[in-house]
Amino acid sequence: xxxxxxxxxxxxxxxxxxxxxxxxxxxxxxxxxxxxxxxxxxxxxxxxxxxxxxxxxxxxxxxxxxxxxxxxxxxxxxxxxxxxxxxxxxxxxxxxxxxxxxxxxxxxxxxxxxxxxxxxxxxxxxxxxxxxxxxxx
Amino acid sequence: xxxxxxxxxxxxxxxxxxxxxxxxxxxxxxxxxxxxxxxxxxxxxxxxxxxxxxxxxxxxxxxxxxxxxxxxxxxxxxxxxxxxxxxxxxxxxxxxxxxxxxxxxxxxxxxxxxxxxxxxxxxxxxxxxxxxxxxxxxxxxxxxxxxxxxxxxxxxxxxxxxxxxxxxxxxxxxxxxxxxxxxxxxxxxxxxxxxxxxxxxxxxxxxxxxxxxxxxxxxxxxxxxxxxxxxxxxxxxxxxxxxxxxxxxxxxxxxxxxxxxxxxxxxxxxxxxxxxxxxxxxxxxxxxxxxxxxxxxxxxxxxxxxxxxxxxxxxxxxxxxxxxxxxxxxxxxxxxxxxxxxxxxxxxxxxxxxxxxx
Numbered sequence: 001x002x003x004x005x006x007x008x009x010x011x012x013x014x015x016x017x018x019x020x021x022x023x024x025x026x027x028x029x030x031x032x033x034x035x036x037x038x039x040x041x042x043x044x045x046x047x048x049x050x051x052x053x054x055x056x057x058x059x060x061x062x063x064x065x066x067x068x069x070x071x072x073x074x075x076x077x078x079x080x081x082x083x084x085x086x087x088x089x090x091x092x093x094x095x096x097x098x099x100x101x102x103x104x105x106x107x108x109x110x111x112x113x114x115x116x117x118x119x120x121x122x123x124x125x126x127x128x129x130x131x132x133x134x135x136x137x
Numbered sequence: 138x139x140x141x142x143x144x145x146x147x148x149x150x151x152x153x154x155x156x157x158x159x160x161x162x163x164x165x166x167x168x169x170x171x172x173x174x175x176x177x178x179x180x181x182x183x184x185x186x187x188x189x190x191x192x193x194x195x196x197x198x199x200x201x202x203x204x205x206x207x208x209x210x211x212x213x214x215x216x217x218x219x220x221x222x223x224x225x226x227x228x229x230x231x232x233x234x235x236x237x238x239x240x241x242x243x244x245x246x247x248x249x250x251x252x253x254x255x256x257x258x259x260x261x262x263x264x265x266x267x268x269x270x271x272x273x274x275x276x277x278x279x280x281x282x283x284x285x286x287x288x289x290x291x292x293x294x295x296x297x298x299x300x301x302x303x304x305x306x307x308x309x310x311x312x313x314x315x316x317x318x319x320x321x322x323x324x325x326x327x328x329x330x331x332x333x334x335x336x337x338x339x340x341x342x343x344x345x346x347x348x349x350x351x352x353x354x355x356x357x358x359x360x361x362x363x364x365x366x367x368x369x370x371x372x373x374x375x376x377x378x379x380x381x382x383x384x385x386x387x388x389x390x391x392x393x394x395x396x397x398x399x400x401x402x403x404x405x406x407x408x409x410x411x412x413x414x415x416x417x418x419x420x421x422x423x424x425x426x427x428x429x430x431x432x433x434x435x436x437x438x439x440x441x442x443x444x445x446x447x448x449x450x451x452x453x454x455x456x457x458x459x460x461x462x463x464x465x466x467x468x469x470x471x472x473x474x475x476x477x478x479x480x481x482x483x484x485x486x487x488x489x490x491x492x493x494x495x
Contacts, residue, residue, distance in 0.1 A: 002369070002382035035219060036372050036383065037227040037315065038192065040335075040413045042327050044292055044392065046306025048230040049313045049328035051335050052415055054192035054370065056225055056383055072225075072374055074384035075193065116237055117285070119367075123239050124283030126255040130247050 001088060003109045004071065009079035011111075012087070015104040023064050025086050031059035031078035059085040067092050160205050174198040183387075183416025184208055188457060189215030190317075190336040192386050192415045209338075209457045216458050229371040229380055233390045233413070234292060236366040243293050244360040245394060251290030256365060257417075293361040294392050294409055304397065304408045323449045330432050330452060331425075335414055337455030339421040345445040345455075346427030354431050354443025358410065361394035365417050389414050391422035395430050400438050408437065 004012060016022070035053040042049055058072045059081035069089025071081045087104065090096035161168065175182055175198035185197040189212040197215055204210035240256025243249050255261075269275075297303035313328035321333065334342060349355055367385040374381060391412035399405035410430025412422035431445035441447055454460060 002384075005382055005384045032223075034223040034225045035191070036225050036370070038370055038386070038415075039228050039230040039313065040233070040331070040388075041230045041306070042331055043294065043306040043409045043411045044233050044390065044413075045295075047309035047311065047313065047328050049331040049335075050227070050315050050317075051231070051332070051388075051413055052187070052190035052192060053219060053224070053317075054228075054383070054386060055196065055222070056372070058225065058374070060376070070374065070377065070381075072372060072381050072383055074370065074386065076195070116367075118282075119237065119239060120285035121282035122280050123254045123256060124285045125281040126240075126257075127283060127286065128253040128255065 001071065001084065003105050003112065004080075004084035004087060005073040006112050007080070007084075007108045009077055009083055011108060012080065012083050012104065015107055016083075018103055019099060022086055022090065025061040025063050025069075025089065027082070028060040028062050028068065029058070031057055031081040031085075033057045033076045033078065057081040061085045061089060063089045065093075160203070169202060171195065171198040171202050174201050180417060181206070181208060181211075183414075183418050184339060184421070185211040185215060186415045187418050187421060188212040188336055188338060189219070191215050191219045209461050213458050213461065226372060226375065228383070229373065231368050231370065231388065231413075233364065233368065233388070234290075236364055236368045236388070236390075237385075238290060238364055238366040239387075240365040241290060241362065242360070243362045245293060245362075246296070249293060249296070249362075251288050252286060290364075292392065294394070297361070297394070297407055302406055303394070304403070304406050306409075321452055323452075325448055325452055327429075327433070330448060331411065331413070331429060333452045333455060334412075334425045334428055337425070338457035338460070339418070339424065341455050341457070341460075342424035342428050343420060345431070345451060346424035349427050349431045349443065349445045354434060354439075354441075354446040356395045356430060356434070356439070358393045358395050358427060358430065360423065361392040361409070363389070363391045363419060363422065365389040365419065387416050389416065389418050389422040391419070391426040393423070393426040393430055397437055408433065 033055055036056045037053050038051045039048045040051040041047065054074060055076050056072055056074055057076055057078055057080070058070070059078070060068065060070045061082065062068050063086070067089040069085040069087070069092070071084035071088055073081050073084060087100060091100055175194050178198075178201060181201050182194055182197045185200055185208055186192050186194065188208070189197060189200070191197075196218060197211065200211035200214040201208065203214060238254060240258065241251070241254045243253060294303050298305055313332070314326065316329060316332055321329065325333070350358070365387070367387050369385055370383045371380040372383050373379065389412075393410035393412070394407045395410060397403075397406055397408040408430065410426040410428070410433070412425030412429065414421045414425065428445055428451060431443065432448050432451060434446045435441045439446075444450055
């Protein structure tokens with residue numbers, strides 16, 4: 001679900017193209033947008049404090065066979081939350097799980113990993129190489 | 138006192154229609170989109186998210202566009218919008234140690250484990266206007282890429298704490314107070330103070346932080362560490378009993394390291410001032426850390442004479458939406474108020490004139 005939470009609805013849908021049509025579902029709740037209060041810690045590792053809120057969209061669905069799926073994702077993309085909830089339900093079914101993992105989750109995950117790696121490579125290029133190498137402690 | 142007045146509707150309607158035209162500017166110029174604001178005025182967007190206390194880049198960008206770039210007005214719009222949304226709950230506290238770093242610097246250790254990473258920074262630029270930007274067109278050449286170093290990046294404060302030189306943070310897990318639900322009362326504990334500072338006005342906190350450096354409650358600070366990057370937000374929904382990953386947000390964290398002379402119960406050591414803000418907001422995170430440390434001075438036995446050390450003064454005035462509300466309300470009709478003042482002054486004048494006449 002952490003992969004779907006980071007994927008735009010259109011990207012998820014694009015990866016569904018090679019799969020049979022998804023079975024019908026009924027919305028149990030949402031999709032609806034609300035807020036989650038983000039917490040930090042004093043000094044980074046001390047007492048929790050309320051940093052500020054973020055928008056979050058959630059959705060719960062029930063598939064025809066009764067499987068329930070939930071999704072929560074940062075932002076306001078209701079289509080994303082709904083499709084992610086459907087996939088959450090289908091991932092619990094042996095008939096769907098391997099195909100969804102291979103055709104949807106894996107490529108999305110790879111794209112997200114590549115985006116992170118690209119940031120890491122740019123950051124690495126800005127790493128300071130000091131001339132003196134004495135350990136200061 | 139306020140009285141209902143009528144008769145302004147037509148004028149207000151015309152004023153707002155004109156505002157829309159002025160916002161759009163010269164129609165010969167292409168209209169700026171919220172997506173362009175989000176991408177190309179990213180630090181304005183980050184500031185609005187921090188001071189609007191709502192992380193949503195798209196909404197903040199829309200607010201910047203709608204407010205014609207007035208960032209306090211934009212924060213106000215975002216705050217107003219957030220009141221229309223339900224609260225699903227609170228996240229698990231962010232683990233800033235697990236941040237995917239775009240920037241990490243320390244002014245205390247040159248060779249800190251994990252290294253110093255500059256990231257996309259204005260630091261070391263010459264602050265010369267770049268007229269190439271005046272002529273739109275060319276895309277900037279690709280930034281160089283390096284080989285990522287997978288070495289861990291422990292906190293500087295932790296390195297000091299391991300040697301017993303840094304005061305440990307209180308290991309408390311209490312539910313923090315929330316000033317959006319319960320009005321601030323004084324004295325406010327540190328979690329509440331940090332919440333107020335995190336949404337406080339950057340300019341106000343910058344000036345207060347600066348005042349501590351100039352000697353008003355000074356406590357010679359060092360930037361132990363600044364880190365900026367993406368961090369996953371985890372949340373335990375009411376219907377599930379495990380944490381779900383909501384996605385990443387960008388935050389900036391600043392750990393200020395300050396000397397502490399020690400007290401009867403504690404040996405001399407360093408203490409921290411802490412800053413954490415949404416987005417890339419380094420100046421704000423640093424200012425917040427300076428002011429956080431100044432506000433800890435009473436508990437550290439350092440007095441509270443300086444403005445930055447007085448929590449009621451700082452926390453009651455750091456919110457720019459509140460401040461703008463009260464300052465700007467002065468321009469609303471005060472006709473009846475002023476009539477009574479007018480009468481007062483006339484009576485006093487008449488009495489003084491009469492006295493002089495005699």
